[in-house]
Amino acid sequence: MTLAVFELRRMVRNPLIWAAVVIAVVVEGARASQWWPDLTFVTVRAVTASTLVAGAVLVAANLAAGRDRRGGLPESLGALPSRAPARTRAVLLAAPLAGALAAAAVIVPLVGYALLRGPVAGTFDGWEALNGVALAALAATAGAALARWTPWPFTSLLVIFGFAFLLVANPRGEYGGWALPWIATHDATLGPRPSAAHLLYLVAVAVAVGAVALLRHGPRPVPAAVAAVSLAVAVPVVAQAAHLPKPAPVACRDHDGLTFCPRPGHEPWVAGWAAALRPITSVVPPRALARVPELRQELYGTLPLVWRPGVSETGVAGAVAESAAGLEPGPGCGRARTVVALWLTGRVAALDHERAPANWSWPPGAAGPGDGWHVYPLTESGHTAVVPGRLNGAFYDDADLANARALLRDPGAADRVRAHWTTLTDPATTTVDAAPLLGIEAVTGRGLCGEPR
Amino acid sequence: MEPTLTVRELTRRFGRRTALDRVSLEFGTGVTGLLGPNGAGKTTLIRILATTLAPDGGGVRAFGLDPADREQRRALRRRLGYLPQNPGVYAHFTAFELVEYVAILKEMNDRRARHDEVRRVLAEVDLGDRARTKVRRLSGGMRQRLALAQALLGDPDLIVLDEPTVGLDPEQRMRFRALLSRLGESRTVLLSTHQTEDVTTLCGRVVVLKAGSVVFEGGPGELAARAAGRVWLTTAPPAGTYWRTPDGRYRTLGDRPPEAVPGEPGVEDGYLLLLGAEGVPA
Amino acid sequence: MRALALPLIRAVDWLPLAATVPAVLVGAWLVPAEFAVAVVRLAAALLAAAAAFTLVDAMAATTAATPVPRRVRQWARTLLAALAAGGAWTAAWWLAGVPGSPVGPAGETVAALLLAFAGAGWAVRRAEGRAVALAGAAPLLACGAGTWAPAGVGWWWAVGPLLLLVAAVHDDVT
DSSP states (O other): OHHHHHHHHHHHTOHHHHHHHHHHHHHHHHHHTTSOOBHHHHHHHHHHHHHHHHHHHHHHHHHHHHGGGSTTHHHHHHTSSSOHHHHHHHHHHHHHHHHHHHHHHHHHHHHHHHHHHOOOBSOOOHHHHHHHHHHHHHHHHHHHHHHHHOSOTHHHHHHHHHHHHHHHHSTTOTTTGGGSSOOOOOOGGGOSOOHHHHHHHHHHHHHHHHHHHHHTTOOOHHHHHHHHHHHHHHHHHHHHOOOOOOOOOOOOEEETTEEEEOOTTOGGGHHHHHHHHHHHHTTSOHHHHTTSOOEEBSTTSSBOSSOOTTTHHHHHHHHHHHHHTTOOSEEOTTBHHHHHHHHHHHHHSOOTTOOOOSOSSOOTTOSSOOTTEEEEEOOTTSOEEEEETTTTSEEOOHHHHHHHHHHHHOTTHHHHHHHTHHHHTOTTOBHHHHHHHHTSOOOOOOSOOSOOO | OOOSEEEEEEEEEETTEEEEEEEEEEEOSEEEEEEOOTTSSHHHHHHHHTTSSOOSEEEEEETTBOTTSHHHHHHHHTTEEEEOSSOOOOTTSBHHHHHHHHHHHTTOOOHHHHHHHHHHHHHHTTOGGGTTSBGGGSOHHHHHHHHHHHHTTTOOSEEEEESTTTTOOHHHHHHHHHHHHHHTTTSEEEEEOSOHHHHHHHOSEEEEEETTEEEEEEOHHHHHHTTTTOEEEESSOOSSSEEEOTTSOEEEESSOOTTOEEOOOOHHHHHHHHHTOTTSOO | OHHHHHHHHHHSOOHHHHHHHHHHHHHHHHSOGGGHHHHHHHHHHHHHHHHGGGGOOTTHHHHTTSSSOHHHHHHHHHHHHHHHHHHHHHHHHHHHTOOSOSHHHHHHHHHHHHHHHHHHHHHHHHOOSGGGGGGGHHHHHHHTSSSOOOOSTTHHHHHHHHHHHHHHHHSOOO
16 A cells, blocks of 8 residues: 555646646646537547546556566665565556546546536536546556556557547547447437446456456456456446437527527527627517527527537627628629628628639539538537528629628618618519618629629 | 966866866876875866866867867767666677767768777787677676777777776786876876775875865876875784774874884875775874 | 668667558558548658657767767767658558649648657756656647647748757757
């Protein structure tokens, strides 16, 4: 036990581990600051960030367990009464504890930061957070086992990079599922993750790996039995692990004339969504707002599952403005209501650097869609919407954009648009016809609308 | 003595600890022994003289060259042989390959001359018949001799050796002393050691360091003379620190114990009295 | 230089690269095409971390006092390792069948190698032992922390400053 305390003291003072803690908190904290906090995702991301600490713990445990084979120590240690199994046991006790502490030092501040920022959606899953702690403990036992079974410190890096590969190439766990140490990406549409079962699995695997480390000192019944029992627990647990049933949907609610339908746990975001769209709802007559369909938060719904300020509102504003102005997907160039819809989106996100898309459909074989297209994040799991232009599929040209910009520069535009709403949103009203009502000098386009440039 | 190597106000710190504190010394042709307890700064001084560590203050000049200057340091290294405390080896090399590798790094570019030189230094350390043996198959003492062999490459003018006799058997130690005393006739040899016997038999001059400062500089006889009248032999165990001699008497240093007879002072007695080792009055 | 290169090739600790290269090549050959980019990027990081071990000189204390400057010895090790790692990465890129130009990924690989050399080069200045070279992986993992470091040709911009950094850590210790 004294040796374990000694190892623990060394581990807790290990600069490699604490440097990893700082980097993980800073990098993930900076990334998280760009998104509205969703505790469900925040917890998963915090655990993913803590895997950097797990890597550091793996290396530290590997070096600690392999210490007695470096620098001519085997000869000196060989004559001591305390044998190698005792040293392995000490590392196996100390390193997981230090690793768990360090992982907690990453996860707790990141979750706390999310709670402080608000409005917080989603639910905090304590089992999920403990997965990070267990991962660090597993990394520690793996480091010790590698030191005992392989003579080179480099093998610890092979394991770390292998794990990194799984995180990067297989983030949703398509291959391996819950048998993987960690699935970094959460797909909220599948329901809550089986975090408690996965925690039990990780702990069982960590114990099994620790027992395997001890088995290096000879085939002994206790470690062999512990390894067998741990695996007997881990295998059925992971075989049955699956996403939990989805929570019951929550009621839609009205706000500023629009109807918002959040996912369960996302009710705190409704006020934020409404505030983001207020530049539109404050100028559109209520009868026009009534035309806007319910804004549903779902995969490929109007409201995304995640929210990145400065990006997400642009996408939602396009859909709301298009519906409010009565636009439909297809050519809308030279129409007053197209200018009005663009003006509405411009009130949410500036049109200064906006260009009409050169192509309104993805050019075949092209790596990217080109100018004028927008990418909006839909989910934490990497789903995005790639949309041509600012309106939800309604075509416009640079002349419409120029007219909308002119309207945005006019402080009295809101009053005039509200006063002449019916005329301006009439499908028959052209921009030239509406120019006196809008108070702008209409710029006219080349006539082609939706044709590739 | 014409100094070949001069050290002025040399200071080196490691964090808050001062390993060398304004040390000034001069070395000429001959063998100089560097004595001192653990942590006295011997290895720090050796490393600075071997140009592998830069001082924080003060300077070194060897053969008119200043190692603080990159080009002059390189020129000095061409005239330097260095045996570090932990030399390290490539265990999968043969003895010949290992020494040849260092010879290449000492810019011995002519292959035939280099091979001759490698064979010469291996013979000097009595490893001529082990040239084709892998280093991993050599004993600890043989590895130490191999490390010494590389320090002798190129017949250097300045030879810096950090604890060179560690691990050598008595016969090898004798050979080593003979070799060094021969080299010391025309070269500057500096050796750091804990073996006062090496100092007694080899060194014309001794420098004792304590806590980063020079506390003695002179001949071995002068160091031994410091113990004159302070070495005693008794038949009963005296107070303080003592050790039993082969003839069953007790040897102690310092003030005369009751019924003690004077003993013959040696370098080690002078050294212990100088440092004021535990139980030994300074 | 040739006289130095031959014993240096033998002196270098090739074991980590020897263990990594086959793993990387087999991985690039076997994994499905959808993972090709990820495999090639991982190969870059893994080969860089392995290459960093070549900077560990078991005889550093002895060779430090030789007239051939430390920067020459360390750059020679760096070039040897970079050639081996670069060759293996090129083979992995070809085996994985990554679509598009290799210019961007190659820049990332060069940057990864230099990052690893800088990390390990800094560490071997300060401490002895083979395990010290693990420090080469630290900057690589730090770059990949939280999110995967961005891909693209932008890594070529980092090569210049990283070369200077490696030159600094390879410089003479005194």
